[in-house]
Amino acid sequence: MTKFVLIAALGAIASVSAAGPAAVNLGKAGTYAILSKSGISTVPTSAITGNIGVSPIASTAITGFSLKMDSTNRSATSTQVTGSVYAADYAAPTPEDLTVAIGDMEIAYTDAAGRTPPDHLNLGSGDLGGKTLGPGLYKFGSTVIIPTDCTISGLPTDTWIFQMSGDLTMAANKRVKLIGGALASNIVWQVAGYVEVGAGAHMEGILLVKTAAHFRTDSSLNGRILAQTAVTLQSSTVTQPYLGRFLAQTADILV
Numbered sequence: 001m002t003k004f005v006l007i008a009a010l011g012a013i014a015s016v017s018a019a020g021p022a023a024v025n026l027g028k029a030g031t032y033a034i035l036s037k038s039g040i041s042t043v044p045t046s047a048i049t050g051n052i053g054v055s056p057i058a059s060t061a062i063t064g065f066s067l068k069m070d071s072t073n074r075s076a077t078s079t080q081v082t083g084s085v086y087a088a089d090y091a092a093p094t095p096e097d098l099t100v101a102i103g104d105m106e107i108a109y110t111d112a113a114g115r116t117p118p119d120h121l122n123l124g125s126g127d128l129g130g131k132t133l134g135p136g137l138y139k140f141g142s143t144v145i146i147p148t149d150c151t152i153s154g155l156p157t158d159t160w161i162f163q164m165s166g167d168l169t170m171a172a173n174k175r176v177k178l179i180g181g182a183l184a185s186n187i188v189w190q191v192a193g194y195v196e197v198g199a200g201a202h203m204e205g206i207l208l209v210k211t212a213a214h215f216r217t218d219s220s221l222n223g224r225i226l227a228q229t230a231v232t233l234q235s236s237t238v239t240q241p242y243l244g245r246f247l248a249q250t251a252d253i254l255v
């Protein structure tokens with residue numbers, strides 16, 4: 001009975017208000033706050049909430065974390081990570097698990113990059129400063145810059161995909177802000193170039209990055225960094241988001 005009421009309520013929310021593209025399935029990559037194919041470095045002290053992993057590169061590509069190996073040899077810990085650290089040279093089943101996660105990360109990137117048709121094409125010529133962005137598919141045939149604060153506005157069931165052929169760069173001390181209940185887990189940035197978040201800047205969402213992600217001094221992210229080359233942190237804070245996507249997916253099924 002209680003279950004019925006809940007399902008009916010979710011169905012009502014979904015049919016009335018869910019807006020934006022279908023959720024991007026991160027698969028096993030969605031269990032990492034940071035995943036990289038070629039390395040993760042930190043200039044201490046960073047603070048990461050969630051697991052981090054590298055593959056196919058080995059643990060020597062995780063630098064600045066002062067890793068402490070677990071007794072199982074399957075994972076390590078660091079005072080900078082609230083979660084576990086994984087690398088391709090750790091004991092089984094870690095290498096196989098990472099191969100699956102990296103594959104899922106690449107599938108998610110390709111999925112996000114291939115979505116059509118855009119609701120917005122080259123909005124603001126790639127300058128999101130000062131903009132309020134509702135749910136939808138945004139496509140940019142360029143680099144995207146965030147030189148002043150920008151706002152992502154929508155409900156917890158709404159979704160956003162930002163596709164770009166260039167880089168994503170945020171100026172120092174600027175913020176991406178969420179309003180109306182918008183969830184970082186429902187926001188995907190598909191970046192064909194690199195991501196650069198300036199010193200003291202704050203970003204929101206899932207970063208699916210073809211190359212690198214650089215987080216400068218005291219920058220922060222509420223989201224995930226899923227990068228196909230290196231991730232560099234400098235006293236950065238990366239916090240994996242609350243699982244809002246579950247609600248969106250449940251709603252999708254019920255519609």
Ligand SMILES: *[C@@H]1O[C@H](CO)[C@@H](O)[C@H](O)[C@H]1NC(C)=O
Nearest residue numbers: 069070071072073074091092
């Ligand atoms: C973990 O690695 C160390 C060093 O190579 C080794 O001595 C130890 O036996 C390993 N532990 C397990 C559970 O495999």
